[in-house]
Amino acid sequence: MKKFIAETKSMTPEEKASYLEYNREMGVVHEDCAQEGQTQAPPRDQAVVRHFITLISHNNKLYELDGRKEGPVCHGEINKESFLESAAAMVKKFMARDPEEMDFSVMALAED
Structure with a gap:
């Protein structure tokens, strides 16, 4: 490094x-x-369904960062106080796409 x-x-x-x-x-x-690592890594040519996305606040807008998309996806205006509420609503929308799917995890990084 x-x-x-x-x-x-x-x-x-x-x-x-x-x-x-x-x-x-x-x-x-x-x-x-x-x-x-402890997990068996898949072969390079194998399609991987699971991946990570992140939701961020930048310039008072909620953005989705997903490596499988062309670039950041803007989900609209927010303010600092509404970030958590807006991000949680977005996560609920993602989960609603396949309500029977239980194979997911959520992690939050926050200031002290």
């Missing part, structure tokens, strides 16, 4: 992403670490 941070210090976020995407050394380290 020290090498990555040093080599990308003056790069834009987009340049850092590109550097990371094509950096063979980081790819090898990632593969090695992924194989050390």
